Amino acid sequence: QxxxxxxxxxxxxxxxxxxxxxxxxxxxxxxxxxxxxxxxxxxxxxxxxxxxxxxxxxxxxxxxxxxxxxxxxxxxxxxxxxxxxxxxxxxxxxxxxxxxxxxxxxxxxxxxxxxxxxKAEAAQLKELTSKDWTLEELKERGDKVYHTACVACHQAEGQGLPPMFPALKGSKIATGPIKDHLSIVFHGKPGTAMAAFGKQLSEVDIAAVVTYERNAWGNNKGDMVTPKEVLELKQAESK
Ligand code: HEC
Ligand SMILES: [Cu+2]
Missing domain, CATH: 2.60.40.420 (Cupredoxins -  blue copper proteins)
Structure with a gap:
């Protein structure tokens, strides 16, 4: 279907x-x-x-x-x-x-x-993927995604539970190049509890949560990942 x-x-x-x-x-x-x-x-x-x-x-x-x-x-x-x-x-x-x-x-x-x-939901999601998002909108949605999918391990203030679950507040990856940050969320880290979210979350939710992590808890990077960029990554990987 x-x-x-x-x-x-x-x-x-x-x-x-x-x-x-x-x-x-x-x-x-x-x-x-x-x-x-x-x-x-x-x-x-x-x-x-x-x-x-x-x-x-x-x-x-x-x-x-x-x-x-x-x-x-x-x-x-x-x-x-x-x-x-x-x-x-x-x-x-x-x-x-x-x-x-x-x-x-x-x-x-x-x-x-x-x-x-x-089917209507999928069509709506497609529209959301192609729409132009602002940083604020992505952060707001990312806050919800984070508190559903990530908070159990990385904790409410992004402080993690070291040494099992790394802090994202001030993390080299969450404040480093976007490419590496997006990559670990998309692909996960095999052999650890960090799952590949590329297949679990929509493009919109991945873009939102990565943007949120880069701009929450004092990680004030001021940059963002758009759903379109996540879609491009998905398409490139499925070739
Ligand atoms: C079941 C526990 C768990 C959940 C849920 C989880 N993670 Fe992770 N995450 C980990 C572990 C463990 C690592 C460390 C992997 C390693 O050894 O490099 C990690 C690493 C990371 C890193 C790299 C941080 C660094 O500095 O090394 C990022 C970014 C990240 N996770 C984002 C997310 C996002 C976004 C979500 C939710 C969509 C999420 N994680 C959900 C366990 C989890
Ligand atoms: Cu099983």
């Missing part, structure tokens, strides 16, 4: 660290569930970008290993609308217990509505 999105664990860190009571779907909830229509035969193609995981949703009778460099297949047909939960079923690393799967199965008409909304 030409729709793409990234699904993240949605359980708040406060519950994981026992600072809040655990919710009903503790570690089995995500921000963006996979959405399927009822009554249709659905084919899954499963692979991995790092280590071996396994895509397991018991109610669908599907459990397929996700293996780097391989594409595995599975299929299902769900007749009852509802929310179905699963999780990674292959011991994959220290975060194995933190990768749930949520599938929302909708009646055909509701599914079509959802699909139309996603």
């Amino acid at each position: 030409d729709v793409e999105f990234f699904s993240n664990l949605a359980t708040p860190a406060e519950q994981i660290h026992n600072k809040e009571a655990k919710g009903e779907h503790y570690l089995l909830e995500v921000d963006k569930p996979l959405v399927l229509p009822t009554g249709a035969k659905v084919r899954f193609l499963v692979t991995s970008a790092d280590v071996i995981h396994s895509w397991w949703v018991p109610a669908f009778a599907v459990k397929r290993d996700a293996i780097p460099g391989f594409v595995n297949e599975a299929w299902t047909r769900v007749d009852k609308p509802g929310i179905y939960r699963g999780q990674c079923a292959e011991l994959c690393g220290k975060d194995h217990g933190f990768m749930p799967i949520v599938v929302e199965v909708k009646e055909k008409a509701d599914y079509e509505t959802w699909l139309a909304e996603r």
Whole structure:
């Protein structure tokens, strides 16, 4: 259907660290569930970008290993609308217990509505990518992205949690050449907790968060990265 999105664990860190009571779907909830229509035969193609995981949703009778460099297949047909939960079923690393799967199965008409909304959203995002942004606008959006995607490791004041997570306040990379700063956010740092956000965040959000980091907590660089530049990087890399 030409729709793409990234699904993240949605359980708040406060519950994981026992600072809040655990919710009903503790570690089995995500921000963006996979959405399927009822009554249709659905084919899954499963692979991995790092280590071996396994895509397991018991109610669908599907459990397929996700293996780097391989594409595995599975299929299902769900007749009852509802929310179905699963999780990674292959011991994959220290975060194995933190990768749930949520599938929302909708009646055909509701599914079509959802699909139309996603397409409208993608068109809107495309417009935002090509629009001319000001530094202030990027900073404002970047503030939100930072507090969603980066704050857990780099902390609210950009002070990090050394030596595990480096400070971004005054960091050589976050105050150095834009190219290197953008590159680590886009590609991540293999072998560390710093993920490649190039595939997880939109061009707009990457531009915004990099601009924010260069201009927050006294990193007053006064420069910015535009969504267009991030798009160019993405296009150059996919060639
Ligand atoms: C799960 C923890 C984690 C999250 C979340 C995270 N990072 Fe990082 N980040 C790291 C680690 C670890 C490093 C150090 C990598 C290394 O060893 O060079 C790092 C390094 C960096 C650096 C280079 C800093 C320096 O001076 O070395 C930048 C810039 C950065 N991250 C930006 C971001 C942005 C932007 C986000 C959110 C979109 C983010 N990070 C989310 C863990 C994280
Ligand atoms: Cu896994």
